[in-house]
Amino acid sequence: MSEPSAAVLQQLRQLLGDDGVRVQPDAVLPDVVLRPQSTEQVSAILRICSAAGQALVPLGGKTGMANGHFQTAGEIGLSLERMNAIEEIDPDNRTMTVQAGCILQVAVEAAEELGLLLPLDFGARGSATLGGIVATNAGGNRVIRYGMLRDMVLGLEVVLADGTVVTSLNKMLKNNTGYDIKQWFIGAEGTLGVITRVVLRLRPTPSSQNTALLAVDDFPSVIKLLHSLDASTAGTLSAFEVMWPDFYEFITRAGSLHTPPLPHGSAYYVLVETLGSDPGRDAERFETVLGQAMEEGLIADAVLTRSQSERNAIWEIRDDVLELFKLGPIIPFDISVTLDKMESFISDIRTGMDALKEPVCVIFGHLGDSNLHVILGARNAAEFDYKALEHLLYETVERYQGSVSAEHGVGLAKREQLHRSRSAAELQLMMAMKKMLDPNNILNPNKIFAAEKIAAA
Amino acid sequence: MSEPSAAVLQQLRQLLGDDGVRVQPDAVLPDVVLRPQSTEQVSAILRICSAAGQALVPLGGKTGMANGHFQTAGEIGLSLERMNAIEEIDPDNRTMTVQAGCILQVAVEAAEELGLLLPLDFGARGSATLGGIVATNAGGNRVIRYGMLRDMVLGLEVVLADGTVVTSLNKMLKNNTGYDIKQWFIGAEGTLGVITRVVLRLRPTPSSQNTALLAVDDFPSVIKLLHSLDASTAGTLSAFEVMWPDFYEFITRAGSLHTPPLPHGSAYYVLVETLGSDPGRDAERFETVLGQAMEEGLIADAVLTRSQSERNAIWEIRDDVLELFKLGPIIPFDISVTLDKMESFISDIRTGMDALKEPVCVIFGHLGDSNLHVILGARNAAEFDYKALEHLLYETVERYQGSVSAEHGVGLAKREQLHRSRSAAELQLMMAMKKMLDPNNILNPNKIFAAEKIAAA
Numbered sequence: 001m002s003e004p005s006a007a008v009l010q011q012l013r014q015l016l017g018d019d020g021v022r023v024q025p026d027a028v029l030p031d032v033v034l035r036p037q038s039t040e041q042v043s044a045i046l047r048i049c050s051a052a053g054q055a056l057v058p059l060g061g062k063t064g065m066a067n068g069h070f071q072t073a074g075e076i077g078l079s080l081e082r083m084n085a086i087e088e089i090d091p092d093n094r095t096m097t098v099q100a101g102c103i104l105q106v107a108v109e110a111a112e113e114l115g116l117l118l119p120l121d122f123g124a125r126g127s128a129t130l131g132g133i134v135a136t137n138a139g140g141n142r143v144i145r146y147g148m149l150r151d152m153v154l155g156l157e158v159v160l161a162d163g164t165v166v167t168s169l170n171k172m173l174k175n176n177t178g179y180d181i182k183q184w185f186i187g188a189e190g191t192l193g194v195i196t197r198v199v200l201r202l203r204p205t206p207s208s209q210n211t212a213l214l215a216v217d218d219f220p221s222v223i224k225l226l227h228s229l230d231a232s233t234a235g236t237l238s239a240f241e242v243m244w245p246d247f248y249e250f251i252t253r254a255g256s257l258h259t260p261p262l263p264h265g266s267a268y269y270v271l272v273e274t275l276g277s278d279p280g281r282d283a284e285r286f287e288t289v290l291g292q293a294m295e296e297g298l299i300a301d302a303v304l305t306r307s308q309s310e311r312n313a314i315w316e317i318r319d320d321v322l323e324l325f326k327l328g329p330i331i332p333f334d335i336s337v338t339l340d341k342m343e344s345f346i347s348d349i350r351t352g353m354d355a356l357k358e359p360v361c362v363i364f365g366h367l368g369d370s371n372l373h374v375i376l377g378a379r380n381a382a383e384f385d386y387k388a389l390e391h392l393l394y395e396t397v398e399r400y401q402g403s404v405s406a407e408h409g410v411g412l413a414k415r416e417q418l419h420r421s422r423s424a425a426e427l428q429l430m431m432a433m434k435k436m437l438d439p440n441n442i443l444n445p446n447k448i449f450a451a452e453k454i455a456a457a
Numbered sequence: 458m459s460e461p462s463a464a465v466l467q468q469l470r471q472l473l474g475d476d477g478v479r480v481q482p483d484a485v486l487p488d489v490v491l492r493p494q495s496t497e498q499v500s501a502i503l504r505i506c507s508a509a510g511q512a513l514v515p516l517g518g519k520t521g522m523a524n525g526h527f528q529t530a531g532e533i534g535l536s537l538e539r540m541n542a543i544e545e546i547d548p549d550n551r552t553m554t555v556q557a558g559c560i561l562q563v564a565v566e567a568a569e570e571l572g573l574l575l576p577l578d579f580g581a582r583g584s585a586t587l588g589g590i591v592a593t594n595a596g597g598n599r600v601i602r603y604g605m606l607r608d609m610v611l612g613l614e615v616v617l618a619d620g621t622v623v624t625s626l627n628k629m630l631k632n633n634t635g636y637d638i639k640q641w642f643i644g645a646e647g648t649l650g651v652i653t654r655v656v657l658r659l660r661p662t663p664s665s666q667n668t669a670l671l672a673v674d675d676f677p678s679v680i681k682l683l684h685s686l687d688a689s690t691a692g693t694l695s696a697f698e699v700m701w702p703d704f705y706e707f708i709t710r711a712g713s714l715h716t717p718p719l720p721h722g723s724a725y726y727v728l729v730e731t732l733g734s735d736p737g738r739d740a741e742r743f744e745t746v747l748g749q750a751m752e753e754g755l756i757a758d759a760v761l762t763r764s765q766s767e768r769n770a771i772w773e774i775r776d777d778v779l780e781l782f783k784l785g786p787i788i789p790f791d792i793s794v795t796l797d798k799m800e801s802f803i804s805d806i807r808t809g810m811d812a813l814k815e816p817v818c819v820i821f822g823h824l825g826d827s828n829l830h831v832i833l834g835a836r837n838a839a840e841f842d843y844k845a846l847e848h849l850l851y852e853t854v855e856r857y858q859g860s861v862s863a864e865h866g867v868g869l870a871k872r873e874q875l876h877r878s879r880s881a882a883e884l885q886l887m888m889a890m891k892k893m894l895d896p897n898n899i900l901n902p903n904k905i906f907a908a909e910k911i912a913a914a
Contacts, residue, residue: 090795090797091684092680092795092796092797093795093796093797093827094684136633137633137637139631139633143630143631144630145692147608148630148631150637151604151608160886164882164885164886165882166880166882166883166886167880167882168879168880168883170860171795171827172793172794172795172826172827172828172859172860172863173600173601173605173793173825173826173827173828174596174600174605174793174823174826174827174828174860174863174864175793175860175862175863175878176593176594176596176644176860176862176863176864176865176866176867177860177861177862177867177871177875177878177879178867178875178879178883178884178887178905179641179644179645179649179887179890179905180594180607180640180643180644181883181886181887183637183640183641184636184640184641184890186637187633187636187637188636192636203687204684204687204688204691205688206691207688208691223549227551227661230660230661231661231662231664231734232734232735233734234661234663234664234665234692234693234732234733234734234735234739235602235691235692235693235732235733236691236692236693275691275692276691276692277688277689277690277691278689278691278742281738281742282691285735285738336629336630336631336632337629338547338549338550338628338629339549339550340547340549340550366631368630369629369630369631370550370628370629370630370631371629371630371631402629403627403629403631403632403633403634404634405632405633405634406629406631406632406633407631407633408633409633410633410634410635414634418634418635421632421634422625422634422635423623423624423625425621425622425623425624426623426625426635426638427635428621429617429621429623429638430635430636430638432893433636433641433893436889436890436893448635448636
C-alpha cells in the first residue's frame with residue numbers, strides 16, 4: 001500500500017486540527033497517527049477513511065505481544081491516547097466507565113480509592129490501555145479467580161468501519177436482550193471496530209492475601225494439588241503459577257538478584273496465592289490446607305510468606321522473565337495445552353530441542369488456566385534458528401490440540417499459525433464476520449488474517 | 458406460511474427414517490418434529506431445509522419462558538431429544554462434553570458422581586436441556602458466584618443454516634486464537650445456528666453451605682448489605698435473593714404451606730447463602746459477618762438455618778412462585794434495573810398499579826445480579842388487562858434504562874419490547890448478523906426479530 005493520500009490527510013487535519021494529527025516525517029517506518037478527542041471524531045475519521053479505503057491501525061498502549069499494533073506502509077495509526085478519562089465510578093452498581101485510552105493502572109488506582117477492585121493485573125499495567133486490553137481479551141495472573149478480561153466487561157461503545165457508533169454501555173450482570181454484541185469485539189484485536197468506551201465490573205477489595213512457594217515431585221501431583229487447593233480454598237484461589245526447574249534455577253542462580261526461597265533440585269515449583277476477606281482465619285486455613293497437602297504427599301517442601309516483602313520476593317522470581325534473555329537469543333511463546341497432555345507435550349518439545357548443541361528450553365505458566373509460557377532458544381547465537389524453533393513449537397501445539405495463543409492474541413505474529421488451532425470452518429466463519437463488519441478491510445488489515453485470505457474467502 | 462411441502466417431508470423421512478419424524482396429524486397446532494441422532498443428520502436436515510426455504514424451530518426441553526420454542530404454522534420442529542449423551546467427563550481438565558439434548562439434572566448428577574460441580578441451577582432442571590440452556594444463556598440462583606451460562610461454556614459445536622458443521626470443542630480456559638465464535642451462538646435462541654454439542658467447565662464441589670433469612674429495614678441498607686457480605690465472604694457468596702413483603706407475606710400467610718421463619722412486617726427479606734470448603738470455619742465466619750452487619754444496623758432480624766430441612770424451608774418460600782397464581786390473573790416479568798435506580802423504579806410501578814381497583818404487584822429477585830421478577834395482575838379477572846400491564850412495566854423499564862429480559866431471553870414474548878433496551882444501531886447490527894448467518898431466515902424465524910423487520914433491515 002502506498003502512502004496515505006494528501007487529500008485524505010487534508011480532510012483528517014481539518015477534522016482534528018494540527019494537534020490531532022501527529023506526523024513524524026523522518027521516521028523510517030511510516031508514522032501518521034490520529035489523536036481524536038471524542039467518539040464523534042472517531043466516527044468522522046472512520047467515515048473519511050471508509051470512503052477513501054484508507055487503512056487504520058487502532059492504537060492503545062502498544063504493549064501487545066503479537067504485534068497487533070504494528071503500522072505498516074500506508075496505514076494510519078488511530079491512537080485513543082487523548083480519550084483517557086475515567087467517566088464514572090458507580091459504587092452502588094460497582095461498575096466503572098472509562099474511555100478506551102485510559103491506562104490500566106490509573107483505572108485500578110481510581111477503583112482502589114473507593115475500596116473497589118479492578119482485578120486485572122499483568123506486567124504492562126503502567127502503559128496498557130483499557131481499549132487495547134479489551135481488544136486483546138487480556139489475561140494475566142488472576143484468571144483462575146476472576147476470569148479473562150471478557151469476564152470483566154459489562155458494556156462497550158464501538159465505532160464500526162463505516163462510522164456507525166454502537167453504544168452499548170450496559171451495567172447489569174444479567175441482560176439477555178438479543179445477541180450479546182460486545183462479545184464480538186472483545187478479543188477481535190481492533191479488526192471489527194474501534195472500541196471507544198468500556199464499562200467494567202468491579203469487585204470488593206480482598207483484605208487478606210496468602211502466598212506460598214511449594215516444591216512438588218511430579219506432574220500428576222501438580223494437577224492433584226491444583227484441584228485440591230481449588231476445592232479447599234473455596235473461591236479464593238487467585239494464583240497457581242508453575243515454574244519448571246530450568247526457569248526457577250536460572251532465575252535464582254548464584255550471582256542473580258534473587259535468593260531461592262526453596263533449594264534447587266525439585267521437579268516443580270508452584271507459587272500459590274489466595275485473596276480472602278478475613279486475615280486471621282484465612283492465614284490459618286491456608287496453613288492447614290497446605291499442611292494437609294503435604295501429609296498427602298502432594299507437596300515435598302514449602303515456604304509460606306510472612307510479610308509483604310517476602311511475598312514480593314517470590315513474585316519477583318516468577319515475574320523476572322527479562323532475565324531469561326541472558327541465556328542467549330530466545331523466543332517467548334504463549335500457548336495453551338490441556339493439563340492431561342501437558343507433560344507429554346513438554347517432553348516432545350524437549351526431545352525436539354535436543355537436536356541443538358546448546359539449547360535453551362525454559363518453561364513456566366499459569367497452570368490453572370492451561371496456559372504455558374515456553375521459552376525456546378540457543379545459548380549460541382549461531383545456532384539460533386527462529387523459523388525452526390517456531391515450527392517445532394507450533395507443530396507440537398497442533399499435534400496436542402492446544403492453542404497457539406493463550407492470552408496474547410494473534411496480531412501479525414501468529415497469523416500463519418492460526419490454522420493449527422482453528423478448523424477451516426471456524427476460520428471461514430471468522431472471515432465472514434470480518435467481511436460483514438469491515439467490507440473494505442480498513443480496520444487493522446492483515447492482523448489475524450492476511451488481506452488476500454479475506455478477499456479469497 | 459403454509460404446511461411443509463410433501464417433497465421436503467419425504468426427503469427428511471428418507472434421511473431420518475420413520476422413527477426420526479414425529480407427526481401428530483390431529484394436533485390443533487402443526488406438529489412435525491424431526492429427531493436426528495447425530496450432528497451429521499442435523500447437518501443433512503439443514504441442507505435440505507435450506508434448499509427448500511423450510512423454517513425450523515430447534516427444540517430442547519421446551520421450558521423457556523419467552524416462547525422461543527413455539528412452532529407456528531408451516532414450521533418444523535428440530536428436537537435434539539435423541540442426542541442426549543454425556544460424551545465425556547474429564548476430571549483432569551474439569552470439563553464435561555455433552556450432546557445438546559442432555560437434560561441439565563442428568564449432567565449435574567453425572568458431575569456430582571465424580572466430585573465435581575456443574576454450578577447451574579434453576580427450577581426447570583429436570584426437563585431443560587443443555588442445548589436450550591446455552592441457546593438462552595440461562596441464569597438462575599447462583600449467578601452472583603458462578604456467572605451466567607455463558608461463563609460456564611468452554612466449547613461448542615454448531616450447525617449453521619446451510620448445514621456447515623462448526624466444531625469448536627475447546628477445553629482450555631485461555632484461548633485467544635481469533636474471534637471467539639461460540640459467544641455468537643450463546644444466547645442467540647437458536648436463530649443463528651443449531652447447537653449440537655457443548656463443553657462445560659466444572660468446578661470443585663463445595664463442602665459447606667450456610668443459609669440465612671434476614672430482615673432489612675430500608676433499600677439503601679439492602680445495597681450496603683449486599684456489598685458488605687460480598688466483601689466479607691470473599692468469593693463464597695452464592696445467593697442474595699430479596700423478597701419484598703408483598704411476596705414474603707403472601708407466600709407465608711396463615712393457611713399457606715409455609716411457616717414464616719421471620720415475622721411479617723419488615724420492609725425487605727433477604728435470603729443469603731455461601732458455598733465454601735470448610736464446614737466449621739465457614740459457619741463461624743458466616744455468623745460473625747451477619748453479627749457485624751447487625752451491629753452496623755444493616756440487618757434488623759435474622760434466622761440462620763441449622764439443618765438441611767431448615768434450609769429447604771427457606772428456599773421453598775423463595776421458590777414457591779406458582780403460589781402467586783392464587784392471587785388472581787398475573788403476568789410474571791423478568792427484568793433488570795441497576796441497583797441505584799431500583800427503589801425509584803419500583804415506586805413508579807406501584808404508582809402505576811394504584812389506578813387498578815384490586816391490583817397485584819409482587820416483587821422478588823436476584824438482587825446481586827440487578828435482576829427483578831415483577832409480578833403484576835389483578836385480583837379480579839375483570840380488571841386484568843394484559844396489554845396495559847405489559848405497557849406499564851416495559852415503559853417503566855425503558856425510562857430507567859433497564860433490560861426487558863434479564864435471564865429468560867426474547868423469543869416471541871418480548872420481541873416487540875426489544876427496542877426499549879437496545880438502540881437502533883444495536884438492533885441493526887444484530888439483524889446484520891442474522892442475515893449473514895441465516896440468509897433465508899429458516900432458523901427459528903420470527904424469534905427475537907420479526908421476519909419483516911429482518912427483510913427490511
